[in-house]
Amino acid sequence: MAPDGTARPALSTRPAIKGRSPGVSSLERLARRRSSIAFLMTLPLILVIAGLVAYPAAWAIYLSTLNRRMTANIGFENYLILLDSETFRMIIWQSCFFALTAVFLKALIGFWLAHMLHNIPTKGQRKWRGMLLIPWVIPPALSTLGWWWMFDPSYSSINWIINVFGFPSIPWLGTPWWARIAVITVNVWYGAPFFMIMYLAALKSVPEQLYEAAAIDGATSWQRLRFITLPMMQNIISITVLFSLIVTFANYDIVRVLTNGGPRDTTHLFATYAFQVGILSANLPRGAAVSLFMLPILAVAAYFILRGVTRRTKEIA
Amino acid sequence: MADAAANRDFPRAYTKAGSLHSERLWALRVSYVSLAIASLIFLAPPFYMLITSLKTNTEMADQTLSPWLVRDPTLEHYAAILGNPIFLTFFRNSIVVTLLVVAITMVISVLAAFALSRMRFWGSQALATGVFLTYLVPDTLLFIPLYQIVGGLGLLNSIWGLVLVYPTLTVPFCTWIMIGYFASIPKELDEAALIDGATWPQMLIKIFIPVALPGIIAATIFAFTVSWAAFVYPTAFITRPDQMPLTIGIVSQLVRGDTFAWGQIMSGALIAALPPVIVYVFLMDYYIAGLTAGATKG
Numbered sequence: 001m002a003p004d005g006t007a008r009p010a011l012s013t014r015p016a017i018k019g020r021s022p023g024v025s026s027l028e029r030l031a032r033r034r035s036s037i038a039f040l041m042t043l044p045l046i047l048v049i050a051g052l053v054a055y056p057a058a059w060a061i062y063l064s065t066l067n068r069r070m071t072a073n074i075g076f077e078n079y080l081i082l083l084d085s086e087t088f089r090m091i092i093w094q095s096c097f098f099a100l101t102a103v104f105l106k107a108l109i110g111f112w113l114a115h116m117l118h119n120i121p122t123k124g125q126r127k128w129r130g131m132l133l134i135p136w137v138i139p140p141a142l143s144t145l146g147w148w149w150m151f152d153p154s155y156s157s158i159n160w161i162i163n164v165f166g167f168p169s170i171p172w173l174g175t176p177w178w179a180r181i182a183v184i185t186v187n188v189w190y191g192a193p194f195f196m197i198m199y200l201a202a203l204k205s206v207p208e209q210l211y212e213a214a215a216i217d218g219a220t221s222w223q224r225l226r227f228i229t230l231p232m233m234q235n236i237i238s239i240t241v242l243f244s245l246i247v248t249f250a251n252y253d254i255v256r257v258l259t260n261g262g263p264r265d266t267t268h269l270f271a272t273y274a275f276q277v278g279i280l281s282a283n284l285p286r287g288a289a290v291s292l293f294m295l296p297i298l299a300v301a302a303y304f305i306l307r308g309v310t311r312r313t314k315e316i317a
Numbered sequence: 318m319a320d321a322a323a324n325r326d327f328p329r330a331y332t333k334a335g336s337l338h339s340e341r342l343w344a345l346r347v348s349y350v351s352l353a354i355a356s357l358i359f360l361a362p363p364f365y366m367l368i369t370s371l372k373t374n375t376e377m378a379d380q381t382l383s384p385w386l387v388r389d390p391t392l393e394h395y396a397a398i399l400g401n402p403i404f405l406t407f408f409r410n411s412i413v414v415t416l417l418v419v420a421i422t423m424v425i426s427v428l429a430a431f432a433l434s435r436m437r438f439w440g441s442q443a444l445a446t447g448v449f450l451t452y453l454v455p456d457t458l459l460f461i462p463l464y465q466i467v468g469g470l471g472l473l474n475s476i477w478g479l480v481l482v483y484p485t486l487t488v489p490f491c492t493w494i495m496i497g498y499f500a501s502i503p504k505e506l507d508e509a510a511l512i513d514g515a516t517w518p519q520m521l522i523k524i525f526i527p528v529a530l531p532g533i534i535a536a537t538i539f540a541f542t543v544s545w546a547a548f549v550y551p552t553a554f555i556t557r558p559d560q561m562p563l564t565i566g567i568v569s570q571l572v573r574g575d576t577f578a579w580g581q582i583m584s585g586a587l588i589a590a591l592p593p594v595i596v597y598v599f600l601m602d603y604y605i606a607g608l609t610a611g612a613t614k615g
Contacts, residue, residue, distance in 0.1 A: 034517065037432075037436065038437075038441070041429060041431060042428070042444065044425040045426070045444075045448070045492060048484050049451050052459075052484065053451045053454055053485055056462035056466060059462040060458065060462040063462060112351065113352070116347070116349075116351040116352050119345060119347075120345065120348050129605075130598075131356045131359070131360060132352070132355060133597070133605070134363060135359050137542070137593055137597045138363060138594065139542075139564055139593065140546065140548070141546065141548040141567075142563075142587075143362055143590070146369075146586065147362055149579055150362060150365055155380065157365055160383065160384050189359065189362070193359065194608065250455030250457040250458065252457050252549050252552075270457070274461065275457075275460070275549075275552070278464070279461070279464065284465065288461045291457060291458050295458070298454070302453045306449065309449065
């Protein structure tokens with residue numbers, strides 16, 4: 001990234017702004033013009049960020065302290081009511097369970113597939129990679145419709161395969177635990193290709209000489225993985241995992257289409273429950289409070305992602 | 318590695334040479350088997366959607382047949398869905414919103430990325446970080462306050478409300494990867510241009526955009542796929558069928574009551590998924606570059 005670019009030409013830095021002697025007046029004008037042009041160029045971006053992200057985020061915090069009809073400020077009452085309810089405590093647990101399990105499985109499968117892709121001759125990689133990324137390309141709301149039909153109680157094509165192997169049918173979306181597994185399955189199916197692509201890019205950036213040196217030293221494949229691949233990929237792995245953690249915690253469409261929170265609210269996540277409470281039950285303040293429960297997790301993840309990205313930028317530069 | 322180096326043992330290396338070959342062969346077999354199984358699982362849902370969309374309703378209801386095969390394929394569901402005026406409205410809405418959002422996004426992010434990567438000014442560093450942080454704020458955190466804001470502007474139940482809020486999904490990431498692409502352009506190039514008397518807008522149009530074209534294509538693809546697939550905002554803001562884009566339109570309007578028209582739902586979903594898939598098939602390298610750019614370039 002440029003903003004921390006170290007080698008700036010001397011021409012364009014501070015002396016030009018500070019200099020007041022007539023000799024540098026043209027430079028000064030250039031600088032002044034430059035920064036005003038630059039500001040104009042970033043103005044739309046600033047408007048989008050300030051008006052459509054920062055302001056709404058702050059507004060959400062304020063909103064969550066109001067009562068249902070938004071006539072009085074009730075402090076943390078919304079949060080307390082939520083924490084007091086059995087359903088919401090279960091939703092906190094379910095959101096964490098969903099996100100952690102799904103991200104773990106996505107990372108594992110993605111890592112495995114990236115390795116397998118990296119193993120085969122370069123010529124064939126393109127074809128396989130092209131096929132394996134398909135789940136990521138289809139809009140999740142639409143592909144989840146396909147999964148929904150595959151999980152259908154009476155026409156389930158997955159149960160058909162299970163029956164062929166002699167096992168009894170599974171009530172996929174009918175019981176809490178199977179529904180949770182179904183939701184996680186779809187999320188893993190959708191997200192694993194992304195991990196695969198990220199890891200593949202990271203694998204390709206590990207210098208071949210390191211492996212050659214290791215081969216000469218007689219390193220086993222486990223040692224190569226442990227002492228070369230993993231340390232070299234560490235940063236990308238953590239960035240991808242944290243990023244996916246944010247997205248998975250905030251997931252909405254899969255649960256909305258597949259179970260809509262059911263059976264008996266057991267598959268609700270923060271996002272779907274916030275929608276239910278805020279929009280469908282028309283209690284915007286409490287809905288805002290529900291979605292703000294995501295904030296601490298997001299903030300922690302964002303902090304570490306930013307650190308990882310900055311570090312990586314410095315490595316590249 | 319240090320251990321391995323310490324245990325270096327030449328005679329053993331020679332006997333290992335034979336096994337190394339077979340080990341590699343074995344690893345190759347494992348790779349192909351894993352990839353084949355993964356492809357099978359990854360492609361099963363879209364394949365099943367396709368199979369379903371080609372079945373007649375009677376065949377779909379017949380539980381004695383394998384659900385994974387189609388005996389006499391028919392295009393009746395496609396004909397029905399494409400003859401359904403409301404589906405065509407969804408499609409038109411999706412196209413209008415997506416094109417507008419892509420255009421808005423690219424203008425905003427290319428301009429901003431150019432300024433942020435080349436013209437340092439007060440707060441530019443903080444702003445670049447802010448852009449990245451904004452990208453990490455999920456739409457599910459913002460849709461409730463935005464619901465009020467969009468409602469306050471009178472844009473609920475209108476595609477213009479979507480055009481207004483979709484940039485929150487696309488602009489931060491596109492700006493971020495464009496900053497990365499612009500930063501990778503050698504500084505000598507713009508110095509040369511400055512010496513030749515080029516103005517900043519000339520520099521952007523004549524040097525940066527052509528040189529960073531792969532990045533611009535990648536960012537455009539990203540903006541396109543994200544706005545095409547957006548689901549949270551339309552679900553929250555749109556309840557009138559004639560203003561719905563495809564995603565929520567199919568999910569809310571075709572799925573009704575207890576008897577689902579599965580053939581139509583699947584054919585509609587496949588048609589709706591087609592544009593991003595086509596873009597992916599033809600511009601795969603740019604697509605993947607855009608995906609990985611967030612973490613590897615940045």
